[in-house]
Amino acid sequence: MGTTNYVSLSLATALERSIDLAAHNMANASTAGYKAQHPLMEAVDPSNSGDSTQAVNYVKEKGIFVDMSQGTMVPTGNPLDVAVTGEFFLGFEAPGGETAYGRDGRLTIDTDGQLVTMGGSPVVDISGAPITVPTESGTSVTIALDGTITDQDGGTIGRIGLFSVDNPNLLAPIGNGMFLAGGANAEQTEEGSISQGYIEQSNVQPVVEMINLMDIQRAYERAVKLMNDENDLTKQAIQRLGRVV
Structure with a gap:
């Protein structure tokens, strides 16, 4: 599996959690006293070099942020x-x-x-x-x-x-x-x-949360597409090498 696949997989895994939380927020938009929850993400340097200019970083879920702002x-x-x-x-x-x-x-x-x-x-x-x-x-x-x-x-x-x-x-x-x-x-x-x-009332803003849910879904689809494209390129390279041999 290439670097692109590893990066895309880490992103897709983190976004899957984001989708779950956004859907949970939407489901509790009318729940009294409910506080919206959002994922915390961080970039991880796979080489552990500590170099902030590292070209490739993976995505890792760090936890959950609870929005404690007052509801109506x-x-x-x-x-x-x-x-x-x-x-x-x-x-x-x-x-x-x-x-x-x-x-x-x-x-x-x-x-x-x-x-x-x-x-x-x-x-x-x-x-x-x-x-x-x-x-x-x-x-x-x-x-x-x-x-x-x-x-x-x-x-x-x-x-x-x-x-x-x-x-x-x-x-x-x-x-x-x-x-x-x-x-x-x-x-x-x-x-x-x-x-x-x-x-x-819940402090979830349904319209904002719906837009957020759609943005996350699009980002997830892009991450999956990147993995599919990488797999196709690898497959084509193997086929061409096979023909040469």
């Missing part, structure tokens, strides 16, 4: 809906007891009186424990900017935890818009704010 805040009128402002996360109790992180604030109260996501995952407070809402309070609660939940008489029920993640790119997705810390460090924070009765 949409009022819902539901007192249990919350939206996070700032680059912070709500905390949820994941299967196994671990704390998961996400920004989908469409909440409800389950049969046990716990404040949970639409998928049934308990929302945790600033100490990482699930929040229980007394039956008599129901949805007649007030949620302050710092996450403190009070009943109609002003009594404190609990406080929704906000968490800061030092490197969101290292979060490990587990579905339903939630992530485990993975290689990132997550800790409770006093920064950020919570808006009651609002939902944060």
